[in-house]
Amino acid sequence: PPPTASVPAEPYAYEFDPATTALVIIDMQRDFLEPEGFGEMLGNDVSLLAKTVEPLQKVLGAARDLGMLVIHTREGHRPDLTDLPPSKRDRGKGEKTIGSPGPKGRILVRGEFGHDIIDDLAPIEGEAVLDKPGKGAFYATDLELLLKNNGITHLIVTGVTTEVCVHTTTREANDRGFECLVLSDCTGSYFPEFHEMALKMISAQGGIFGWVADSEALLSALP
Numbered sequence: 001p002p003p004t005a006s007v008p009a010e011p012y013a014y015e016f017d018p019a020t021t022a023l024v025i026i027d028m029q030r031d032f033l034e035p036e037g038f039g040e041m042l043g044n045d046v047s048l049l050a051k052t053v054e055p056l057q058k059v060l061g062a063a064r065d066l067g068m069l070v071i072h073t074r075e076g077h078r079p080d081l082t083d084l085p086p087s088k089r090d091r092g093k094g095e096k097t098i099g100s101p102g103p104k105g106r107i108l109v110r111g112e113f114g115h116d117i118i119d120d121l122a123p124i125e126g127e128a129v130l131d132k133p134g135k136g137a138f139y140a141t142d143l144e145l146l147l148k149n150n151g152i153t154h155l156i157v158t159g160v161t162t163e164v165c166v167h168t169t170t171r172e173a174n175d176r177g178f179e180c181l182v183l184s185d186c187t188g189s190y191f192p193e194f195h196e197m198a199l200k201m202i203s204a205q206g207g208i209f210g211w212v213a214d215s216e217a218l219l220s221a222l223p
């Protein structure tokens, strides 16, 4: 039988085999997490996201030790912005928007410093980095192909922000038949109340989108 781990979780234990499970780290980019990035420009308190970094580093280390598939995503657009819907560009009527120059380069544009992943969680050789134009990691990307080709059936979902890109991706994954565990302390939001409710929405109704546990529960359950 495959080596399975059983994680105490909501709404009940999450069982998985590391060989068929991917760790998905969503949008841990400088633009969302660091002072002077896009997130802060929009008026958000980025320190609310910073607390996810330490637990996520531990989970990433464990996944690497187990040889699990690790996928990092980045939200952003081509330098010519041809993949940026005008609705996304203009929503919020901000002075600065996606593609505008900022202190970390052009906001959420691929190849720019602010668009890249924070140093503390930098991808290493062999880990997939998936650029996505939308909130969900399946939309207009090859994520599903990559997971299928690697025999992945289960996802451990982490990153930011809980109610936006983490939620959209988890919903998309659930509809495609993937069994998702969302880690409560490895996900974060600029709005603590949205974080709490977003997690409840995942595990409610018998796990309508998946499971929720903290990183400690996961790490203690690993083979």
Ligand code: C5J
Pocket (backbone or CB within 6 Å): 026, 027, 032, 075, 160, 161, 162, 164, 165, 166
């Ligand atoms: C947002 C994201 N919040 N990565 N992006 O705009 O959740």
